[in-house]
Amino acid sequence: MREETFKKRKPKIVVIGGGTGLPVILKSLKEKDADITAIVTVADDGGSSGVLRRSFNAVPPGDLRNVLTALSEIPELQREIFQYRFKSDDRNLDGHTIGNLIISAMTDMHGNIYEAIQLLTKLMRVRGHVFPAAEEPLNLHAQYVDGSTQTGESKIPKKGKKIDKVSVTCVEKERPVKASRKVISAIMNADLVVLGPGSLFTSILPxxxxxxxxxxxxxxxxxxxxxxxIMTQLGETEELNDADHVRVLHKHVGGKFVDIALTNIGIVPEDYIEQEINEEYLLQVEHDFKGLKAEVPMVISDDFLLLTEKSVYHNGEKVAEEIFKTAFNSQRKIKKYL
Structure with a gap:
């Protein structure tokens, strides 16, 4: 009887990352009967987020905005307004989204990004929890294989050099980097922790x-x-296969911690790659099953492709179904971590 009750609870799934890939998965995962927590990168320094980060000396809002929208249950029109990006002759508005401005305003009102996001999750009827990875903006640093270095998430890929390793510091460097409140307890109390999808060096590793x-x-x-x-990225993962991606993660953390690799084996059509309008993406990430098995105990491989007119994406529904099944089967009696 106790086991039956245990199995009926919602599996706790923590998803960590940033960029455009994460919202695709979260949007589909939202429809599952799961307790979702998204932990979102705070190292972005480009575009609207970068401008607001510098203006307010605050956490960049862009990735948080996209995650809030993906998990929100407000009407479509309200989501469109939140995501609207100004195209204006006024330099003060051009390129900014309304959502970025709202997040920045609420952070300014409440004095910190954590409180601002928690209030927005209520206002936007977010299904789940959203936490910034840290409560202050972080600088991302890269050291390339040739020994040279670069600081700035948006600048690192533009060097066109092979990255050896990355690290993060607070903007005010004398302070140690710390996770936002509730982030560690969410990871420790989870049934399943998901990394990605997203840019390896600039969305996941930060x-x-x-x-x-x-x-x-x-x-x-x-x-x-x-x-x-699915695709390699210019200035980040050229020539890296899926096993190489996992090796990079393990190298940075200092040990093997990934238990399961979920990898696409569907083939992106060659003519589609040739007409790919986003020049950041290069070629399809090659699948190395033997290499993955040397890094992780379990590999889930399938055709996870979703091809659109704009880009190559993961099929959110198929990925979310695999994540949910894995989380449900991984449920355990949790010792509450405070």
Whole structure:
């Protein structure tokens, strides 16, 4: 009887990342009967987010905005307004989204990004929890294989050099980098922790290079899943296959912590790659099953492709179904971590 009651609770799924891939998965995962927590990168320094980050010396809002929208249950028109991006001759407005401005305003009103996001989750009827990875903006640093360095998430890929490793610091460097409140407890109390999909060096690693998040990923009893990217990215992952992506994660954290690799084996049509309008993406990430098995205990491989006129995406519904099944089967009696 006790086991039956245990099995009926919602599996706790924590998703960590940023960029455009994460909202695709969250939007589909929202429809599952799961307790979802999204932990979102705070190292972005480009575009509207970068301008607002510098203006307010605050956490960049863009990735948080996209996650809030993906998990929101407000009417479509309200989501469209939240995501609307100004195209204006006024330099003060051009390129900014309404959502970015709202998040920045609420952070200014309440004095910190954590309180602002928690209030917005209520106002936007978010199904789940959204936490910034840290409560202050972080600088992302890269060291390339040739020994040179670069600081700035938006600048790192533009060097066109092979990245050896990345790290993060607070903008005010004398302070240690710390995870936002409730982030560590969410990881420790999860049934499943999901990394990605997203840019390996600039969307995923900025989160797990926060020391207490990296430690939590090693220590948690939850299964850790890595969703491999579909395409290689200019200035980040040229020539890296799916096993290489996992090796990079393990190298940065200092040990093997990924339990499951979810990887696409569907073939992106060659003529589609040739007409790919987003020049950031290069070629399809190659599948190395043998290499993955040397890094992780379990590999989930399938055709996870969704091809649109604009780009190549993961099929959110198929990925969410695999994540939910894995989380449900991984449920455990949780010792509450405070």
């Amino acid at each position: 989160n797990i290079m926060i020391p207490d998040i990296g430690d939590a990923l090693i220590e948690t009893e939850a299964k850790v899943v890595y969703i491999s990217n």
